[in-house]
Amino acid sequence: MYALNFAPVFENFSHLLEGAWVTVSLSITAVFLGLIVSIACAIAKNAGPKPLRWLIDFYIELIRNTPFLAQIYFIYFALPELGLRMSPNVAALVALVVNVGAFATEIIRAGIESIGRGQVEAGAALGLARMQIIRLIIMKPALRTIYPALTSQFIYLMLSTSVVSVISATDLTAAGNDIQQKTFTAFEVFLVITGIYLLLTLSFSGVFRVIERRTFNYPLGR
Amino acid sequence: MIHAFTAIDAWMIVAAVRWTLALSAVAFAGGAVGGLIIALLRSSHSRLAQTLAAGFIRLFQGTPLLMQLFLTYFGLRFVGLIVTAWVAASLALTLHASAFLGEIWRGCIDAVPPGQSEAAASLGLSYYHRMRRVVLPQASRIAVAPTVGFLVQLIKGTSLASIIGFVELMRAAQIVNNATYSPFKAYGLVSVMFFCVCWPISILARRMEARYATLTKA
Numbered sequence: 001m002y003a004l005n006f007a008p009v010f011e012n013f014s015h016l017l018e019g020a021w022v023t024v025s026l027s028i029t030a031v032f033l034g035l036i037v038s039i040a041c042a043i044a045k046n047a048g049p050k051p052l053r054w055l056i057d058f059y060i061e062l063i064r065n066t067p068f069l070a071q072i073y074f075i076y077f078a079l080p081e082l083g084l085r086m087s088p089n090v091a092a093l094v095a096l097v098v099n100v101g102a103f104a105t106e107i108i109r110a111g112i113e114s115i116g117r118g119q120v121e122a123g124a125a126l127g128l129a130r131m132q133i134i135r136l137i138i139m140k141p142a143l144r145t146i147y148p149a150l151t152s153q154f155i156y157l158m159l160s161t162s163v164v165s166v167i168s169a170t171d172l173t174a175a176g177n178d179i180q181q182k183t184f185t186a187f188e189v190f191l192v193i194t195g196i197y198l199l200l201t202l203s204f205s206g207v208f209r210v211i212e213r214r215t216f217n218y219p220l221g222r
Numbered sequence: 223m224i225h226a227f228t229a230i231d232a233w234m235i236v237a238a239v240r241w242t243l244a245l246s247a248v249a250f251a252g253g254a255v256g257g258l259i260i261a262l263l264r265s266s267h268s269r270l271a272q273t274l275a276a277g278f279i280r281l282f283q284g285t286p287l288l289m290q291l292f293l294t295y296f297g298l299r300f301v302g303l304i305v306t307a308w309v310a311a312s313l314a315l316t317l318h319a320s321a322f323l324g325e326i327w328r329g330c331i332d333a334v335p336p337g338q339s340e341a342a343a344s345l346g347l348s349y350y351h352r353m354r355r356v357v358l359p360q361a362s363r364i365a366v367a368p369t370v371g372f373l374v375q376l377i378k379g380t381s382l383a384s385i386i387g388f389v390e391l392m393r394a395a396q397i398v399n400n401a402t403y404s405p406f407k408a409y410g411l412v413s414v415m416f417f418c419v420c421w422p423i424s425i426l427a428r429r430m431e432a433r434y435a436t437l438t439k440a
Contacts, residue, residue, distance in 0.1 A: 078410065
């Protein structure tokens with residue numbers, strides 16, 4: 001048993017901060033692009049032709065039932081065999097978008113299905129403009145329905161990004177690996193990094209809760 | 223030495239599924255015990271027990287599984303216990319599963335109307351008998367579908383044990399890929415293997431959820 005030695009970790013703290021920044025920006029970019037993918041998939045699954053629906057079902061089931069680690073290895077190591085070569089950080093982003101796209105499609109579909117046709121008609125009868133109907137009667141309640149699922153999906157995604165270090169993308173975990181190999185203080189490094197991840201997830205869920213309280217501050221009618 | 227990807231290589235990956243299943247089974251069994259304890263603490267009347275259980279859940283739900291594996295692996299070494307990757311991975315995944323199952327089951331215990339427990343208490347049943355005979359049997363019916371759903375997440379999670387060197391499906395595919403340099407076949411096959419294990423369980427979970435939904439609606 002040795003004494004804990006945090007000095008090497010804090011000497012390299014700026015490296016950890018750079019890694020944390022990559023983790024955060026990677027998560028935000030991935031969730032943004034993944035939402036575009038999932039909205040397209042959700043619309044196509046509701047209104048597209050049959051073969052397209054099967055294809056989307058296959059995509060969703062494939063991604064949901066294989067580990068993210070297998071997906072990222074496949075994208076980074078196997079796709080170059082087909083002539084598609086990407087840098088580690090780009091491959092990491094692509095893998096995350098593909099992953100979150102599949103998970104969020106079902107969430108978006110739940111949102112679309114929660115819109116009441118009668119509500120839209122009621123809005124029109126009250127003389128609301130088309131834009132008002134879309135904004136107040138379709139978008140806001142649908143967003144409210146899916147908001148909790150969507151934000152926990154974001155947190156889950158941010159935790160998954162720690163895996164991208166295996167293809168040497170430069171995220172927080174990778175920064176920890178660099179320091180650990182130089183200084184032989186693996187336990188201390190990963191202890192600090194775990195703390196940073198915890199801080200990130202707690203602050204994001206705190207911000208999400210504030211946004212929820214501010215935006216959806218009207219009572220739920222049924 | 224790079225050699226061609228043969229049936230033997232394919233078999234090496236396919237056969238490694240037993241280690242994925244073994245690790246999943248150990249983590250699930252351990253997580254069931256730990257999860258029950260966490261769920262009972264979380265729904266108990268003691269403030270201290272509630273806080274401890276909530277902190278445990280938050281810690282494991284707010285940090286990456288990979289970090290939990292690293293900390294267990296390096297942490298045990300740090301205190302002088304040199305353990306195999308198998309032991310470290312089992313321990314980390316057990317704690318991980320305890321937190322997640324604890325949170326799922328707490329929700330199920332809370333879903334049982336409080337009148338049930340109160341009625342049992344007024345009949346003079348002890349805490350043990352109240353839980354064992356009244357609350358948990360009702361909660362377990364709600365719990366089945368989400369528990370099976372979590373099992374898929376856990377099986378996928380065992381793939382991370384490959385990073386600390388435990389030879390399960392994922393690590394077997396890496397080893398084969400290093401020897402044959404056929405990432406398409408190796409990682410393709412490992413994905414198919416995971417899919418074959420997880421997909422039936424996902425379907426089962428969905429069916430159970432649908433059946434439960436129709437049961438409660440009626």
